[in-house]
Amino acid sequence: MKKKIYYIQPTYQTSDGTLLKGDSLYVHSLAMPALSAATPSDWEKNITLQYFEDIDYDTDASVIAITSMGYDIAQGIEIAREFRRRNKTVIFGGYQAHFSSHLLIKDVCDCVVHGNPGPEDMRKILIDAESNQLEREYHFGIDINFPFDYSVLADKKITFMPVLSSIGCINDCDFCCTAAVYKGQCRLRKIEYVIEDLKSISRISKKAGFVDNNIYNNRKYLLKLLKAIIDNEIKLKWGAQVTIDIGDDPEILDYLYKAGCRLLFIGMETVNQENLAGVNKKYLVQSYKERLRNINRSGIKVAGYFMFGFDNDTTETPQMLYDFISSGKISLPILNILVPVPGTRIFQKLKQENRLLFEEEQELLKNNSFYNSACNTCFYIPKLMTAEEAENGFLELYGKLAGYSQIIKRSLCFNPFMMAFLLGMNIVFRREYLDMRKKHKL
Numbered sequence: 001m002k003k004k005i006y007y008i009q010p011t012y013q014t015s016d017g018t019l020l021k022g023d024s025l026y027v028h029s030l031a032m033p034a035l036s037a038a039t040p041s042d043w044e045k046n047i048t049l050q051y052f053e054d055i056d057y058d059t060d061a062s063v064i065a066i067t068s069m070g071y072d073i074a075q076g077i078e079i080a081r082e083f084r085r086r087n088k089t090v091i092f093g094g095y096q097a098h099f100s101s102h103l104l105i106k107d108v109c110d111c112v113v114h115g116n117p118g119p120e121d122m123r124k125i126l127i128d129a130e131s132n133q134l135e136r137e138y139h140f141g142i143d144i145n146f147p148f149d150y151s152v153l154a155d156k157k158i159t160f161m162p163v164l165s166s167i168g169c170i171n172d173c174d175f176c177c178t179a180a181v182y183k184g185q186c187r188l189r190k191i192e193y194v195i196e197d198l199k200s201i202s203r204i205s206k207k208a209g210f211v212d213n214n215i216y217n218n219r220k221y222l223l224k225l226l227k228a229i230i231d232n233e234i235k236l237k238w239g240a241q242v243t244i245d246i247g248d249d250p251e252i253l254d255y256l257y258k259a260g261c262r263l264l265f266i267g268m269e270t271v272n273q274e275n276l277a278g279v280n281k282k283y284l285v286q287s288y289k290e291r292l293r294n295i296n297r298s299g300i301k302v303a304g305y306f307m308f309g310f311d312n313d314t315t316e317t318p319q320m321l322y323d324f325i326s327s328g329k330i331s332l333p334i335l336n337i338l339v340p341v342p343g344t345r346i347f348q349k350l351k352q353e354n355r356l357l358f359e360e361e362q363e364l365l366k367n368n369s370f371y372n373s374a375c376n377t378c379f380y381i382p383k384l385m386t387a388e389e390a391e392n393g394f395l396e397l398y399g400k401l402a403g404y405s406q407i408i409k410r411s412l413c414f415n416p417f418m419m420a421f422l423l424g425m426n427i428v429f430r431r432e433y434l435d436m437r438k439k440h441k442l
Protein backbone atom coordinates (compact mmCIF):
# COMPACT_ATOMS: atom_id res chain seq x y z
CA MET A 1 0.00 0.00 0.00
CA LYS A 2 1.34 3.43 -0.95
CA LYS A 3 1.74 5.56 2.16
CA LYS A 4 -0.28 8.47 0.89
CA ILE A 5 -3.38 10.01 2.39
CA TYR A 6 -5.77 12.32 0.54
CA TYR A 7 -7.77 14.65 2.81
CA ILE A 8 -11.00 16.11 1.46
CA GLN A 9 -13.27 18.74 2.92
CA PRO A 10 -16.46 18.49 0.85
CA THR A 11 -18.50 21.55 0.09
CA TYR A 12 -22.23 21.22 0.23
CA GLN A 13 -25.06 20.95 -2.20
CA THR A 14 -27.69 23.66 -2.47
CA SER A 15 -31.39 22.87 -2.55
CA ASP A 16 -31.27 22.65 -6.37
CA GLY A 17 -28.43 20.11 -6.20
CA THR A 18 -25.58 22.35 -7.38
CA LEU A 19 -22.32 22.40 -5.48
CA LEU A 20 -21.49 25.54 -3.55
CA LYS A 21 -18.13 26.78 -4.81
CA GLY A 22 -16.37 30.11 -4.57
CA ASP A 23 -13.05 31.87 -4.19
CA SER A 24 -13.43 33.47 -0.77
CA LEU A 25 -14.90 32.74 2.65
CA TYR A 26 -15.20 34.74 5.87
CA VAL A 27 -13.94 31.90 8.01
CA HIS A 28 -12.80 28.35 7.46
CA SER A 29 -12.76 25.17 9.48
CA LEU A 30 -9.51 24.13 11.19
CA ALA A 31 -10.10 20.43 10.71
CA MET A 32 -7.72 20.13 7.75
CA PRO A 33 -4.84 22.19 9.22
CA ALA A 34 -5.13 20.08 12.40
CA LEU A 35 -5.28 16.73 10.59
CA SER A 36 -2.48 17.67 8.23
CA ALA A 37 -0.25 18.48 11.21
CA ALA A 38 -1.23 15.20 12.91
CA THR A 39 -0.27 13.05 9.90
CA PRO A 40 2.84 10.91 10.46
CA SER A 41 5.85 12.33 8.61
CA ASP A 42 6.45 9.10 6.68
CA TRP A 43 3.06 9.51 4.97
CA GLU A 44 2.66 11.71 1.90
CA LYS A 45 -0.44 13.88 2.00
CA ASN A 46 -2.66 15.89 -0.34
CA ILE A 47 -5.52 18.13 0.69
CA THR A 48 -8.53 19.42 -1.24
CA LEU A 49 -10.97 21.98 0.10
CA GLN A 50 -13.79 21.40 -2.34
CA TYR A 51 -15.35 24.83 -1.89
CA PHE A 52 -12.23 26.26 -3.56
CA GLU A 53 -10.91 23.35 -5.63
CA ASP A 54 -11.95 20.23 -7.53
CA ILE A 55 -11.41 16.72 -6.30
CA ASP A 56 -8.74 14.59 -7.91
CA TYR A 57 -10.50 11.26 -8.32
CA ASP A 58 -7.40 9.83 -10.03
CA THR A 59 -5.19 10.37 -6.99
CA ASP A 60 -2.62 7.68 -6.24
CA ALA A 61 -3.33 7.99 -2.50
CA SER A 62 -4.37 4.75 -0.84
CA VAL A 63 -6.38 6.32 2.01
CA ILE A 64 -9.08 8.91 1.43
CA ALA A 65 -9.94 10.92 4.57
CA ILE A 66 -13.16 12.93 4.45
CA THR A 67 -14.31 15.48 6.99
CA SER A 68 -17.90 16.55 7.53
CA MET A 69 -19.05 19.50 9.55
CA GLY A 70 -22.74 19.44 8.78
CA TYR A 71 -24.87 18.94 5.74
CA ASP A 72 -21.74 18.67 3.62
CA ILE A 73 -22.02 15.04 4.61
CA ALA A 74 -24.41 14.43 1.69
CA GLN A 75 -21.65 15.44 -0.72
CA GLY A 76 -19.06 13.61 1.40
CA ILE A 77 -21.06 10.40 1.00
CA GLU A 78 -21.09 10.73 -2.81
CA ILE A 79 -17.33 11.32 -2.82
CA ALA A 80 -16.78 8.32 -0.55
CA ARG A 81 -18.86 6.04 -2.80
CA GLU A 82 -16.87 7.08 -5.87
CA PHE A 83 -13.55 6.37 -4.15
CA ARG A 84 -14.77 3.03 -2.83
CA ARG A 85 -15.70 2.12 -6.41
CA ARG A 86 -12.03 2.84 -7.18
CA ASN A 87 -10.93 0.45 -4.41
CA LYS A 88 -9.63 3.09 -2.04
CA THR A 89 -9.79 2.89 1.74
CA VAL A 90 -12.16 5.62 2.91
CA ILE A 91 -12.26 7.08 6.42
CA PHE A 92 -14.65 9.71 7.75
CA GLY A 93 -14.49 12.11 10.71
CA GLY A 94 -15.90 15.39 11.98
CA TYR A 95 -19.04 16.54 13.80
CA GLN A 96 -21.55 15.20 11.33
CA ALA A 97 -19.76 11.89 10.86
CA HIS A 98 -20.02 11.51 14.63
CA PHE A 99 -23.77 12.16 14.61
CA SER A 100 -24.44 10.20 11.42
CA SER A 101 -22.04 7.30 11.90
CA HIS A 102 -25.00 4.90 11.54
CA LEU A 103 -25.41 6.10 7.94
CA LEU A 104 -21.73 5.79 7.17
CA ILE A 105 -20.55 2.51 8.65
CA LYS A 106 -23.15 0.45 6.81
CA ASP A 107 -21.69 0.74 3.33
CA VAL A 108 -20.31 4.22 2.71
CA CYS A 109 -16.80 3.98 4.17
CA ASP A 110 -14.30 1.71 5.88
CA CYS A 111 -14.24 3.51 9.20
CA VAL A 112 -15.57 6.46 11.18
CA VAL A 113 -13.32 8.40 13.55
CA HIS A 114 -14.89 10.09 16.58
CA GLY A 115 -13.12 12.76 18.60
CA ASN A 116 -10.10 14.96 17.85
CA PRO A 117 -7.22 12.69 16.86
CA GLY A 118 -3.67 13.85 17.49
CA PRO A 119 -0.43 12.55 15.90
CA GLU A 120 -0.43 9.28 17.90
CA ASP A 121 -4.04 8.55 16.97
CA MET A 122 -3.45 9.27 13.28
CA ARG A 123 -0.42 6.98 13.36
CA LYS A 124 -2.57 4.19 14.81
CA ILE A 125 -5.27 4.61 12.15
CA LEU A 126 -2.75 4.58 9.32
CA ILE A 127 -0.86 1.56 10.68
CA ASP A 128 -4.20 -0.28 10.87
CA ALA A 129 -5.08 0.86 7.34
CA GLU A 130 -1.74 -0.35 6.03
CA SER A 131 -2.17 -3.78 7.59
CA ASN A 132 -5.78 -3.94 6.42
CA GLN A 133 -7.00 -4.08 9.99
CA LEU A 134 -9.01 -0.89 10.27
CA GLU A 135 -11.66 -0.96 12.98
CA ARG A 136 -15.16 0.15 11.94
CA GLU A 137 -15.09 2.99 14.48
CA TYR A 138 -12.38 4.71 16.49
CA HIS A 139 -13.28 6.68 19.62
CA PHE A 140 -10.42 9.02 20.42
CA GLY A 141 -10.26 11.75 23.04
CA ILE A 142 -9.28 15.34 22.33
CA ASP A 143 -5.69 15.95 21.26
CA ILE A 144 -5.16 19.52 20.09
CA ASN A 145 -1.79 20.13 21.69
CA PHE A 146 0.41 20.56 18.67
CA PRO A 147 0.84 23.42 16.18
CA PHE A 148 -1.51 23.26 13.19
CA ASP A 149 -0.43 23.33 9.55
CA TYR A 150 -1.46 26.71 8.13
CA SER A 151 0.09 26.03 4.75
CA VAL A 152 -3.25 24.33 4.02
CA LEU A 153 -5.02 27.71 4.07
CA ALA A 154 -2.17 30.05 3.10
CA ASP A 155 -3.17 30.55 -0.55
CA LYS A 156 -6.92 30.80 0.11
CA LYS A 157 -8.91 34.03 0.40
CA ILE A 158 -10.17 33.75 3.97
CA THR A 159 -11.12 36.94 5.81
CA PHE A 160 -10.59 35.59 9.32
CA MET A 161 -7.91 32.90 9.49
CA PRO A 162 -9.16 30.32 12.00
CA VAL A 163 -7.40 29.71 15.30
CA LEU A 164 -8.34 27.50 18.23
CA SER A 165 -7.81 27.74 21.99
CA SER A 166 -10.40 25.27 23.25
CA ILE A 167 -12.75 22.49 22.25
CA GLY A 168 -16.25 22.13 23.69
CA CYS A 169 -18.20 24.44 25.99
CA ILE A 170 -18.89 24.52 29.73
CA ASN A 171 -22.57 25.07 29.01
CA ASP A 172 -25.04 22.45 27.90
CA CYS A 173 -27.82 24.09 25.90
CA ASP A 174 -30.52 21.78 24.54
CA PHE A 175 -30.33 22.94 20.92
CA CYS A 176 -26.55 23.01 20.57
CA CYS A 177 -24.49 20.51 18.56
CA THR A 178 -21.43 21.24 20.67
CA ALA A 179 -23.31 20.45 23.86
CA ALA A 180 -24.55 17.24 22.24
CA VAL A 181 -20.96 16.12 21.63
CA TYR A 182 -19.02 17.52 24.60
CA LYS A 183 -21.83 17.51 27.19
CA GLY A 184 -20.85 20.60 29.14
CA GLN A 185 -17.13 19.78 29.10
CA CYS A 186 -14.31 21.67 27.49
CA ARG A 187 -10.62 21.08 26.82
CA LEU A 188 -8.15 23.97 26.77
CA ARG A 189 -5.24 24.06 24.37
CA LYS A 190 -1.75 24.83 25.64
CA ILE A 191 -1.17 28.56 25.21
CA GLU A 192 2.21 28.04 23.53
CA TYR A 193 0.49 26.30 20.60
CA VAL A 194 -2.16 28.99 20.25
CA ILE A 195 0.57 31.61 20.14
CA GLU A 196 2.56 29.58 17.62
CA ASP A 197 -0.54 29.35 15.41
CA LEU A 198 -1.22 33.07 15.75
CA LYS A 199 2.36 33.70 14.61
CA SER A 200 1.79 31.43 11.59
CA ILE A 201 -1.40 33.36 10.80
CA SER A 202 0.42 36.71 11.14
CA ARG A 203 2.66 35.61 8.27
CA ILE A 204 -0.31 35.13 5.92
CA SER A 205 -3.06 37.45 7.17
CA LYS A 206 -3.95 40.46 9.28
CA LYS A 207 -7.16 39.05 10.70
CA ALA A 208 -8.04 35.95 12.67
CA GLY A 209 -11.16 34.34 14.05
CA PHE A 210 -11.17 32.08 17.10
CA VAL A 211 -13.33 29.12 16.12
CA ASP A 212 -13.80 28.05 19.74
CA ASN A 213 -17.42 27.70 20.70
CA ASN A 214 -16.78 29.90 23.70
CA ILE A 215 -13.45 31.59 24.46
CA TYR A 216 -14.82 32.51 27.90
CA ASN A 217 -14.91 28.84 28.96
CA ASN A 218 -12.20 29.48 31.56
CA ARG A 219 -11.54 33.03 32.72
CA LYS A 220 -8.07 32.40 34.16
CA TYR A 221 -6.92 30.73 30.96
CA LEU A 222 -8.36 33.49 28.78
CA LEU A 223 -6.61 36.19 30.78
CA LYS A 224 -3.32 34.31 30.44
CA LEU A 225 -3.87 33.88 26.72
CA LEU A 226 -4.67 37.55 26.18
CA LYS A 227 -1.55 38.60 28.12
CA ALA A 228 0.52 36.18 26.01
CA ILE A 229 -0.90 37.69 22.79
CA ILE A 230 0.06 41.16 24.01
CA ASP A 231 3.52 40.07 25.26
CA ASN A 232 4.26 38.33 21.96
CA GLU A 233 3.31 41.51 20.09
CA ILE A 234 0.81 39.76 17.89
CA LYS A 235 -0.82 42.50 15.87
CA LEU A 236 -3.77 40.60 14.43
CA LYS A 237 -7.29 41.97 14.68
CA TRP A 238 -9.70 39.21 15.55
CA GLY A 239 -13.14 38.05 16.54
CA ALA A 240 -14.42 35.22 18.74
CA GLN A 241 -17.55 33.55 20.11
CA VAL A 242 -18.34 34.07 23.79
CA THR A 243 -21.19 33.98 26.26
CA ILE A 244 -22.93 37.21 27.26
CA ASP A 245 -21.59 37.16 30.87
CA ILE A 246 -18.29 38.50 29.51
CA GLY A 247 -20.09 41.85 29.57
CA ASP A 248 -19.76 41.89 33.38
CA ASP A 249 -16.00 41.51 33.25
CA PRO A 250 -14.28 44.88 32.65
CA GLU A 251 -10.78 43.48 33.16
CA ILE A 252 -11.25 40.82 30.48
CA LEU A 253 -12.91 43.30 28.12
CA ASP A 254 -9.96 45.66 28.53
CA TYR A 255 -7.44 42.89 27.78
CA LEU A 256 -9.53 41.61 24.87
CA TYR A 257 -9.36 45.01 23.20
CA LYS A 258 -5.63 45.37 23.88
CA ALA A 259 -5.00 41.90 22.43
CA GLY A 260 -6.72 42.83 19.15
CA CYS A 261 -10.28 41.60 19.63
CA ARG A 262 -12.75 43.82 17.80
CA LEU A 263 -15.82 41.66 17.34
CA LEU A 264 -17.57 39.23 19.68
CA PHE A 265 -20.18 36.75 18.48
CA ILE A 266 -22.69 36.17 21.26
CA GLY A 267 -25.58 33.72 21.37
CA MET A 268 -28.45 35.57 23.06
CA GLU A 269 -31.03 33.44 21.23
CA THR A 270 -34.22 35.06 22.54
CA VAL A 271 -35.53 37.95 24.61
CA ASN A 272 -37.97 35.74 26.51
CA GLN A 273 -36.64 34.35 29.82
CA GLU A 274 -38.91 31.29 29.75
CA ASN A 275 -37.55 30.39 26.34
CA LEU A 276 -34.00 30.47 27.67
CA ALA A 277 -34.88 28.38 30.71
CA GLY A 278 -36.75 25.93 28.46
CA VAL A 279 -33.57 25.12 26.52
CA ASN A 280 -31.22 25.02 29.50
CA LYS A 281 -29.42 28.27 28.67
CA LYS A 282 -28.53 29.79 31.99
CA TYR A 283 -28.40 33.54 31.32
CA LEU A 284 -30.77 36.36 32.24
CA VAL A 285 -32.45 38.30 29.46
CA GLN A 286 -32.76 41.34 31.73
CA SER A 287 -28.96 41.52 31.93
CA TYR A 288 -28.47 41.69 28.15
CA LYS A 289 -28.73 45.43 27.63
CA GLU A 290 -26.29 46.39 30.38
CA ARG A 291 -23.78 43.75 29.30
CA LEU A 292 -24.00 44.80 25.65
CA ARG A 293 -23.47 48.41 26.67
CA ASN A 294 -20.29 47.43 28.58
CA ILE A 295 -18.91 45.46 25.64
CA ASN A 296 -19.58 48.31 23.21
CA ARG A 297 -17.99 50.78 25.62
CA SER A 298 -14.79 48.72 25.59
CA GLY A 299 -14.48 49.32 21.81
CA ILE A 300 -15.63 45.84 20.78
CA LYS A 301 -18.60 45.33 18.47
CA VAL A 302 -21.18 42.58 18.92
CA ALA A 303 -22.65 40.15 16.42
CA GLY A 304 -25.71 38.61 18.08
CA TYR A 305 -27.18 35.17 17.35
CA PHE A 306 -30.96 34.90 17.76
CA MET A 307 -33.43 32.13 17.07
CA PHE A 308 -37.15 32.16 16.46
CA GLY A 309 -39.57 29.31 17.06
CA PHE A 310 -39.04 28.51 20.75
CA ASP A 311 -41.95 27.10 22.71
CA ASN A 312 -42.99 30.49 24.12
CA ASP A 313 -42.64 32.34 20.81
CA THR A 314 -45.78 33.62 19.14
CA THR A 315 -46.55 35.75 16.11
CA GLU A 316 -45.84 38.76 18.37
CA THR A 317 -42.24 37.70 19.00
CA PRO A 318 -40.67 39.05 15.76
CA GLN A 319 -41.64 42.58 16.81
CA MET A 320 -40.04 42.08 20.25
CA LEU A 321 -36.86 40.76 18.64
CA TYR A 322 -36.85 43.66 16.21
CA ASP A 323 -37.19 46.20 19.04
CA PHE A 324 -34.32 44.60 20.93
CA ILE A 325 -31.96 44.18 17.97
CA SER A 326 -32.59 47.62 16.53
CA SER A 327 -32.05 49.36 19.85
CA GLY A 328 -28.49 50.06 18.82
CA LYS A 329 -26.11 47.68 20.57
CA ILE A 330 -25.92 44.90 18.00
CA SER A 331 -23.80 45.58 14.94
CA LEU A 332 -24.71 42.40 13.12
CA PRO A 333 -27.73 40.18 13.78
CA ILE A 334 -27.48 36.48 12.91
CA LEU A 335 -30.96 35.02 12.79
CA ASN A 336 -32.23 31.50 12.35
CA ILE A 337 -35.43 29.61 12.82
CA LEU A 338 -34.56 27.01 15.45
CA VAL A 339 -33.03 23.92 13.79
CA PRO A 340 -33.68 20.63 15.60
CA VAL A 341 -30.34 19.04 14.71
CA PRO A 342 -30.35 15.25 15.13
CA GLY A 343 -28.20 14.40 18.16
CA THR A 344 -29.36 17.37 20.24
CA ARG A 345 -31.81 17.20 23.14
CA ILE A 346 -34.24 19.50 21.35
CA PHE A 347 -34.40 17.02 18.48
CA GLN A 348 -35.24 14.22 20.94
CA LYS A 349 -37.91 16.31 22.63
CA LEU A 350 -39.63 17.32 19.40
CA LYS A 351 -39.42 13.76 18.14
CA GLN A 352 -41.05 12.39 21.29
CA GLU A 353 -43.77 15.01 20.99
CA ASN A 354 -44.34 14.03 17.32
CA ARG A 355 -43.63 17.58 16.21
CA LEU A 356 -40.91 16.96 13.62
CA LEU A 357 -41.76 17.72 9.99
CA PHE A 358 -38.85 15.89 8.36
CA GLU A 359 -37.74 12.30 8.16
CA GLU A 360 -34.30 12.27 6.55
CA GLU A 361 -31.44 14.13 8.23
CA GLN A 362 -30.30 15.57 4.91
CA GLU A 363 -33.63 17.34 4.44
CA LEU A 364 -32.44 19.96 6.90
CA LEU A 365 -30.02 21.14 4.24
CA LYS A 366 -32.68 22.13 1.80
CA ASN A 367 -33.07 25.66 3.10
CA ASN A 368 -29.50 26.80 2.53
CA SER A 369 -29.01 29.16 -0.37
CA PHE A 370 -25.65 30.70 0.50
CA TYR A 371 -22.73 28.95 2.08
CA ASN A 372 -23.73 29.62 5.64
CA SER A 373 -27.16 31.11 5.21
CA ALA A 374 -29.91 31.47 7.76
CA CYS A 375 -32.30 28.62 8.32
CA ASN A 376 -35.62 30.09 7.23
CA THR A 377 -37.57 26.85 7.07
CA CYS A 378 -39.47 25.63 10.10
CA PHE A 379 -38.80 21.90 10.33
CA TYR A 380 -41.18 21.23 13.23
CA ILE A 381 -44.54 22.30 14.62
CA PRO A 382 -44.00 25.23 17.00
CA LYS A 383 -46.06 25.24 20.19
CA LEU A 384 -47.97 28.51 19.89
CA MET A 385 -48.14 29.05 16.14
CA THR A 386 -48.05 27.06 12.91
CA ALA A 387 -44.84 26.31 11.02
CA GLU A 388 -46.06 28.64 8.29
CA GLU A 389 -46.65 31.47 10.76
CA ALA A 390 -43.15 30.95 12.12
CA GLU A 391 -41.66 31.20 8.62
CA ASN A 392 -43.68 34.29 7.76
CA GLY A 393 -42.85 35.98 11.07
CA PHE A 394 -39.18 35.19 10.55
CA LEU A 395 -39.19 36.66 7.06
CA GLU A 396 -40.94 39.76 8.28
CA LEU A 397 -38.35 40.24 11.03
CA TYR A 398 -35.50 39.70 8.57
CA GLY A 399 -37.05 42.20 6.16
CA LYS A 400 -37.37 44.92 8.78
CA LEU A 401 -33.75 44.46 9.83
CA ALA A 402 -32.55 44.37 6.21
CA GLY A 403 -33.70 47.91 5.41
CA TYR A 404 -30.93 50.34 4.45
CA SER A 405 -31.56 52.63 7.42
CA GLN A 406 -31.11 49.67 9.79
CA ILE A 407 -27.97 48.52 7.96
CA ILE A 408 -26.38 51.94 8.17
CA LYS A 409 -27.35 52.41 11.81
CA ARG A 410 -25.79 49.07 12.73
CA SER A 411 -22.59 49.68 10.77
CA LEU A 412 -21.78 53.22 11.91
CA CYS A 413 -18.62 53.50 13.97
CA PHE A 414 -15.47 55.62 14.33
CA ASN A 415 -13.07 53.07 12.88
CA PRO A 416 -13.37 53.23 9.04
CA PHE A 417 -12.09 49.65 8.55
CA MET A 418 -14.58 48.30 11.04
CA MET A 419 -17.35 50.31 9.45
CA ALA A 420 -16.51 48.96 5.99
CA PHE A 421 -16.45 45.44 7.36
CA LEU A 422 -19.79 45.78 9.18
CA LEU A 423 -21.36 47.38 6.15
CA GLY A 424 -20.18 44.45 4.00
CA MET A 425 -21.56 41.87 6.45
CA ASN A 426 -24.86 43.73 6.81
CA ILE A 427 -25.21 43.90 3.04
CA VAL A 428 -24.78 40.11 2.93
CA PHE A 429 -27.60 40.00 5.49
CA ARG A 430 -29.77 42.03 3.09
CA ARG A 431 -28.84 39.79 0.15
CA GLU A 432 -29.92 36.78 2.14
CA TYR A 433 -33.25 38.43 2.82
CA LEU A 434 -33.83 39.14 -0.88
CA ASP A 435 -32.93 35.56 -1.65
CA MET A 436 -35.37 34.24 0.93
CA ARG A 437 -38.13 36.39 -0.55
CA LYS A 438 -37.46 34.82 -3.92
CA LYS A 439 -37.65 31.36 -2.39
CA HIS A 440 -40.98 32.25 -0.80
CA LYS A 441 -42.06 33.72 -4.17
CA LEU A 442 -42.70 37.21 -2.72
Ligand code: B12
Binds near residue numbers: 034066093095115177
Ligand atom coordinates in the same frame (compact mmCIF):
# COMPACT_ATOMS: atom_id res chain seq x y z
C1 B12 B 1 -15.75 27.38 10.97
C2 B12 B 1 -17.15 26.84 11.10
C3 B12 B 1 -18.00 26.99 10.01
C4 B12 B 1 -17.60 27.63 8.68
C5 B12 B 1 -16.98 26.55 7.77
C6 B12 B 1 -16.31 27.02 6.52
C7 B12 B 1 -15.58 25.89 5.86
N1 B12 B 1 -15.84 25.60 4.64
O1 B12 B 1 -14.73 25.27 6.43
C8 B12 B 1 -18.99 28.13 8.20
C9 B12 B 1 -19.23 29.45 8.91
C10 B12 B 1 -19.22 28.32 6.73
C11 B12 B 1 -19.88 27.06 8.83
C12 B12 B 1 -21.04 26.59 8.28
C13 B12 B 1 -21.91 25.73 8.96
N2 B12 B 1 -21.80 25.30 10.22
CO1 B12 B 1 -20.19 25.47 11.22
N3 B12 B 1 -18.82 25.70 12.39
C14 B12 B 1 -17.59 26.20 12.31
C15 B12 B 1 -16.85 26.14 13.65
C16 B12 B 1 -17.02 27.50 14.33
C17 B12 B 1 -15.38 25.77 13.66
C18 B12 B 1 -14.99 24.42 13.01
C19 B12 B 1 -13.59 24.11 13.42
O2 B12 B 1 -12.65 24.55 12.80
N4 B12 B 1 -13.41 23.39 14.55
C20 B12 B 1 -12.09 23.08 15.08
C21 B12 B 1 -11.60 21.73 14.50
C22 B12 B 1 -10.19 21.46 15.00
O3 B12 B 1 -12.47 20.73 15.03
P1 B12 B 1 -13.38 19.79 14.08
O4 B12 B 1 -13.87 20.54 12.92
O5 B12 B 1 -14.37 19.11 14.93
O6 B12 B 1 -12.33 18.71 13.52
C23 B12 B 1 -11.66 17.81 14.38
C24 B12 B 1 -12.43 16.47 14.62
O7 B12 B 1 -13.81 16.56 14.35
C25 B12 B 1 -11.72 15.47 13.77
N5 B12 B 1 -12.07 15.33 12.37
C26 B12 B 1 -12.77 16.17 11.59
N6 B12 B 1 -12.82 15.68 10.34
C27 B12 B 1 -12.15 14.54 10.31
C28 B12 B 1 -11.89 13.67 9.25
C29 B12 B 1 -11.12 12.54 9.49
C30 B12 B 1 -10.87 11.61 8.39
C31 B12 B 1 -10.60 12.29 10.79
C32 B12 B 1 -9.73 11.13 11.04
C33 B12 B 1 -10.88 13.18 11.85
C34 B12 B 1 -11.64 14.30 11.60
O8 B12 B 1 -10.39 15.94 13.82
C35 B12 B 1 -10.39 17.38 13.70
C36 B12 B 1 -9.15 17.94 14.32
O9 B12 B 1 -9.18 17.88 15.72
C37 B12 B 1 -17.67 25.01 14.38
C38 B12 B 1 -17.65 25.08 15.90
C39 B12 B 1 -16.43 24.36 16.43
N7 B12 B 1 -15.75 24.99 17.34
O10 B12 B 1 -16.07 23.28 16.02
C40 B12 B 1 -19.06 25.19 13.79
C41 B12 B 1 -20.01 23.97 13.66
C42 B12 B 1 -19.20 22.77 13.23
N8 B12 B 1 -20.92 24.36 12.58
C43 B12 B 1 -22.13 23.98 12.81
C44 B12 B 1 -23.23 24.31 11.94
C45 B12 B 1 -24.62 24.05 12.48
C46 B12 B 1 -23.00 24.86 10.68
C47 B12 B 1 -24.06 25.13 9.58
C48 B12 B 1 -25.11 24.08 9.42
C49 B12 B 1 -24.66 26.51 9.84
C50 B12 B 1 -25.70 26.98 8.83
N9 B12 B 1 -26.70 27.66 9.29
O11 B12 B 1 -25.63 26.75 7.67
C51 B12 B 1 -23.16 25.24 8.34
C52 B12 B 1 -22.96 23.87 7.69
C53 B12 B 1 -21.68 23.81 6.93
C54 B12 B 1 -21.45 22.53 6.20
N10 B12 B 1 -20.31 22.49 5.54
O12 B12 B 1 -22.21 21.62 6.17
C55 B12 B 1 -22.24 23.20 14.11
C56 B12 B 1 -22.26 21.69 13.98
C57 B12 B 1 -23.14 21.10 12.97
C58 B12 B 1 -23.49 19.69 13.25
N11 B12 B 1 -23.19 18.83 12.36
O13 B12 B 1 -24.03 19.31 14.25
C59 B12 B 1 -20.95 23.68 14.88
C60 B12 B 1 -20.41 22.67 15.88
C61 B12 B 1 -21.34 24.96 15.63
C62 B12 B 1 -22.41 24.76 16.68
N12 B12 B 1 -22.07 24.61 17.94
O14 B12 B 1 -23.58 24.76 16.38
N13 B12 B 1 -19.32 26.61 9.95
Ligand code: SF4
Binds near residue numbers: 214
Ligand atom coordinates in the same frame (compact mmCIF):
# COMPACT_ATOMS: atom_id res chain seq x y z
S1 SF4 C 1 -23.26 28.48 25.35
FE1 SF4 C 1 -23.26 28.41 23.10
S2 SF4 C 1 -21.65 26.92 22.52
FE2 SF4 C 1 -22.08 26.65 24.71
S3 SF4 C 1 -23.57 24.96 24.78
FE3 SF4 C 1 -24.75 26.90 24.78
S4 SF4 C 1 -25.17 27.35 22.60
FE4 SF4 C 1 -23.55 25.77 22.68
